[in-house]
Amino acid sequence: xxxxxxxxxxxxxxxxxxxxxxxxxxxxxxxxxxxxxxxxxxxxxxxxxxxxxxxxxxxxxxxxxxxxxxxxxxxxxxxxxxxxxxxxxxxxxxxxxxxxxxxxxxxxxxxxxxxxxxxxxx
Numbered sequence: 001x002x003x004x005x006x007x008x009x010x011x012x013x014x015x016x017x018x019x020x021x022x023x024x025x026x027x028x029x030x031x032x033x034x035x036x037x038x039x040x041x042x043x044x045x046x047x048x049x050x051x052x053x054x055x056x057x058x059x060x061x062x063x064x065x066x067x068x069x070x071x072x073x074x075x076x077x078x079x080x081x082x083x084x085x086x087x088x089x090x091x092x093x094x095x096x097x098x099x100x101x102x103x104x105x106x107x108x109x110x111x112x113x114x115x116x117x118x119x120x121x122x
């Protein structure tokens with residue numbers, strides 16, 4: 001039960017950190033052009049993979065519970081990001097509202113790589 005609560009709390013904290021990061025620096029992520037988008041998605045994959053590898057260790061998940069831990073972290077993260085994506089202009093007034101789909105795709109992309117990271121550690 002303790003691991004479940006720690007994992008869920010870590011997922012909410014992660015969502016909050018990502019949200020604050022995009023709130024403060026979002027305009028630097030969404031630059032026109034093909035290369036910046038490719039760099040963003042490569043970065044999202046790399047960060048997601050690192051999170052999938054490291055986050056279960058940070059909450060103290062034992063070896064057999066690491067995959068469960070990362071899944072529990074990503075559930076509140078995905079729920080938060082789904083709400084943010086569907087109300088993108090409310091959360092990010094200074095960003096172009098057309099970028100909501102790019103933001104949502106980037107979050108799903110990073111989450112998928114976090115799951116891959118969790119599977120690798122298993």
